[in-house]
Amino acid sequence: MTDTRQLGAARRYPFSEPDRLNLDPLYAELRREEPVTRVRLPYGEEAWLATRYQDVKVVLGDPRFSRALSVGRDEPRTSPQQIGGGILSMDPPDHSRLRRLVAKAFTARRVEQLRPATTAIADELVDAMAAAGPPADLVEAFSTPLPVRVICMLLGVPPTDQHLFRTWSEAIISTTSLSQETIVGYLGSLHAYMAGLIAQRRETPTDDLIGAMVQARDEDNDRLTEQEMVELAAGLLAAGHETTVTQISNFMYVLLTHPEQLAVLRARPELVPDAVEELMRYVPLGAASAFARYATEDLELSGVRIRAGEPVIAALSSANRDAAVFEEPDRLDLTRGAGPHIGFGHGVHHCLGAQLARMELQVALGTLLRRLPGLALAVDDKELPWKSGLLVRGLRSLPVTW
Amino acid sequence: MSAPEAAWRLAVDPDTCIGSGMCAGIAPALFALDDGISVPLRTPIAPDQAAIDAAESCPVEAIIVRDAADGHVVAPEQ
Numbered sequence: 001m002t003d004t005r006q007l008g009a010a011r012r013y014p015f016s017e018p019d020r021l022n023l024d025p026l027y028a029e030l031r032r033e034e035p036v037t038r039v040r041l042p043y044g045e046e047a048w049l050a051t052r053y054q055d056v057k058v059v060l061g062d063p064r065f066s067r068a069l070s071v072g073r074d075e076p077r078t079s080p081q082q083i084g085g086g087i088l089s090m091d092p093p094d095h096s097r098l099r100r101l102v103a104k105a106f107t108a109r110r111v112e113q114l115r116p117a118t119t120a121i122a123d124e125l126v127d128a129m130a131a132a133g134p135p136a137d138l139v140e141a142f143s144t145p146l147p148v149r150v151i152c153m154l155l156g157v158p159p160t161d162q163h164l165f166r167t168w169s170e171a172i173i174s175t176t177s178l179s180q181e182t183i184v185g186y187l188g189s190l191h192a193y194m195a196g197l198i199a200q201r202r203e204t205p206t207d208d209l210i211g212a213m214v215q216a217r218d219e220d221n222d223r224l225t226e227q228e229m230v231e232l233a234a235g236l237l238a239a240g241h242e243t244t245v246t247q248i249s250n251f252m253y254v255l256l257t258h259p260e261q262l263a264v265l266r267a268r269p270e271l272v273p274d275a276v277e278e279l280m281r282y283v284p285l286g287a288a289s290a291f292a293r294y295a296t297e298d299l300e301l302s303g304v305r306i307r308a309g310e311p312v313i314a315a316l317s318s319a320n321r322d323a324a325v326f327e328e329p330d331r332l333d334l335t336r337g338a339g340p341h342i343g344f345g346h347g348v349h350h351c352l353g354a355q356l357a358r359m360e361l362q363v364a365l366g367t368l369l370r371r372l373p374g375l376a377l378a379v380d381d382k383e384l385p386w387k388s389g390l391l392v393r394g395l396r397s398l399p400v401t402w
Numbered sequence: 403m404s405a406p407e408a409a410w411r412l413a414v415d416p417d418t419c420i421g422s423g424m425c426a427g428i429a430p431a432l433f434a435l436d437d438g439i440s441v442p443l444r445t446p447i448a449p450d451q452a453a454i455d456a457a458e459s460c461p462v463e464a465i466i467v468r469d470a471a472d473g474h475v476v477a478p479e480q
Contacts, residue, residue, distance in 0.1 A: 061423045061435070092427035096455070100428055103459035107478060340420070344461075348427040350420075354461050 010046050013039035013313075014078070014288035018393050020386055021250060023284050027051055027318040036304040039313065044076040047292050047311040048304070053322035053342070055301045059293050059314040061347035066091050069294035069309070076292050076311055078391070079175040081183060086231050088291060088349060095348055098232060101216055101224060103352060105154065105209045111355040114150065118360060121149050122367035130371070134401040135378040139249050142368070143398070147244035147360055154356070155237055156208025157197065165190060169238035170390075175287070177389030187234075194233040198226075209236070236353075243285065244357050246394035248364045251279045253384070253398060254332065255365075256377050261334050266369055275334040276361045280343030282332050284317030285392050291349075316342055372402040408449050409470035412442035418464035425456035425465060432456065433465075446470045453477065 015024040030037055030051045039049040050059050059065050068091040075082055087098050104110070125145055129136045136142075148162055157165070171178060171186035178186070194210075201214040210233055217224040224232075255262045255275075265275055292311035299306050306312060320341050321329040344351035351357065368375060377384075378399035385396040412432060414425075419440050425433040426440060429452035433440050447453065457465040457477035467477040 057421075057438070061421065063423075063427075092430070096428040096459075099424070100455040100459045103424075103461075104479075107458065107460075108463050109478065109480075346421070347423045350422040350424065350461055352461075 010038035010040040011049075013041050013049060018287045018386075018388070020384075021254065021283055021393060023317055023321060027315060027321065031318060031322055035302040036306075036312075039076075041076040041288075041290070042078055043080055044074045044082070045311065047076040047313050048301075048306060049289070049313045049315055050301055051315045051318040051322075052302060053319040053325045056314040056316065056319035056342065057346050058301060059312050060342070060345060060349070063092075064296050064299055065293035065312065066296050067291065067293060067349065068094070069296065070292065070311070073294070073311070076313065077290055078288055081180060086235060092348055098224065098228060099348070099352070101213065102209065102232065102236065105212065106352055106354075106356055108355045111359050114154065114356070115359055115363065117153065118146070118150050118363045119367065122146055122363050123371070126367060126371040135399050136401075138252060138398040138400045139245075139395055140397070142364070143248035143252070144245045146248065146364055147241040150356070150360055151237060151240040154209055154240075155233065156201075156206050156210050157237065161193070164193065165237055168193075169242055172235070172238040173242050173391045175389050175391055177387070190234045190238065191230050194230050194237070195226075198229060198233065209233075240353050240356070243392065244353075244360050246392050247279075247283065247285060247357070247361060249395045249398045250283050250285070250393070251276070251361060251365060252368065252375075252400075253395060254279060254283060256375070256400070257381055258332050261332055265334055265365075266373065269366065269369060271334055272362050272366045272369075273358075274337055275365060276358055277339065277341060278332065278334050278336050279361075281320045281326070281336075281339065281341035283343075284320075285343070286317060287391060287393050289313050289315045289317070290391070316345065374402040376401055409446040410449055410453060410476055411468045411470045412445040412447060412453060413466045413468070414440045414442060415464045415466070418462050420462055420464075422461055424459050424461060428459055429453060429456040440464070449476075 015026045035052045035055060036048055036050050038046060040046050050056050067089050071089050087095060125142045129141050152159060152162055168186040168190040171183045174183055197210055198214055201211045205211055213229055217229055265271055292313045294311050295306045295308050297308045320343060323329050326339060344354040378401040387394050387396050416439050421435055421438040423435055426435050432443055432453055433456060434443055453467050454477040457467050463478055466475060468475055
């Protein structure tokens with residue numbers, strides 16, 4: 001190994017500041033030589049980090065690992081604040097009670113019903129870009145408004161209020177980009193806003209997702225507390241678009257900087273769904289892995305003894321580059337076919353909105369390639385501004401021309 | 403002959419299943435992961451809300467619950 005730390009001492013994690021969408025080469029080295037290693041994050045207790053695909057799947061999928069045990073612990077994390085609570089800090093059966101209530105709105109079939117409306121929004125956005133003429137900032141003109149309008153449609157948030165939660169929702173993915181005070185303030189505003197929407201739906205029932213949650217809660221009080229409903233609605237609103245907003249631009253950035261692959265996709269647009277899967281594998285969305293799972297009993301991972309109560313972090317981006325599963329893992333290959341990537345996670349906390357995200361990403365890529373065949377970066381790759389201080393890697397702006 | 407008890411058949415499409423473990427979490431008495439793929443632990447079963455919840459929560463809709471008598475799909479909602 002290339003580091004000089006003392007035997008058994010924990011590595012600092014993340015290993016380095018995120019550099020665009022490049023994965024730190026230390027992950028590959030660890031997968032080969034030290035697949036389960038000790039790490040210390042900026043905040044919280046020391047943890048194990050699992051970097052191999054098989055181990056990552058065990059940590060995320062095996063019921064001997066718990067998220068509920070993180071409650072009350074000094075969780076390893078990159079943010080000063082400990083978010084805690086909510087559906088991501090629950091195990092079955094508590095987790096299942098919440099999850100199944102909203103999962104129905106996100107099934108492949110329901111999501112397919114939203115595809116025509118999503119395509120219409122995407123076309124409208126490209127119409128506006130075309131009318132204004134090049135260049136344009138793809139983040140502002142397309143990547144941001146598309147998922148925002150879709151999640152609003154799904155939840156039943158009035159389009160006129162969209163600007164409000166676009167500001168607030170950064171609080172959910174911020175690590176250091178916002179002050180502690182601002183984060184608390186924004187989260188408070190977001191929760192108050194959702195509580196208002198819920199109250200409205202008590203007065204006048206609706207058939208959107210928030211309306212359905214209100215109905216489920218009021219029919220059977222055991223299923224969802226008022227607090228859980230507010231947190232869930234706020235979480236869906238924020239998580240439901242921050243990630244997709246970021247990935248649309250990340251995907252387009254990768255395509256525009258891989259001209260050979262872009263040419264393949266332009267020639268064979270039927271590959272768009274495969275391209276989305278490959279890009280989910282290839283793009284390390286997370287700035288670092290977090291949300292450690294706590295072992296509920298002593299067990300072994302790649303020969304390393306994990307003791308009951310110890311936290312283990314699953315390095316998703318590393319697992320997606322594991323040569324044991326993916327041939328030439330560092331190569332972008334849009335014809336690879338839908339492989340078993342874990343870009344949406346794994347286990348009971350597998351991304352709730354995965355099917356929605358897939359559909360939106362397919363529509364976004366498909367529409368941009370179809371409508372703007374000459375799409376290209378308007379500035380040099382090195383001049384692109386990347387965000388920092390967030391849980392995810394993403395572009396502040398993406399100037400394009402066509 | 404007495405009327406048969408109502409019964410449901412559980413099936414998981416192994417080609418669609420991604421082994422998320424959602425069903426095993428929601429309905430541990432009905433589904434378990436075997437080598438990364440979900441399998442029904444028993445079928446047919448007596449009608450059980452947990453089976454519907456599992457089928458409707460599956461992120462890829464790999465689970466189908468059918469009425470054992472006439473084969474109509476009980477879940478997921480069509």
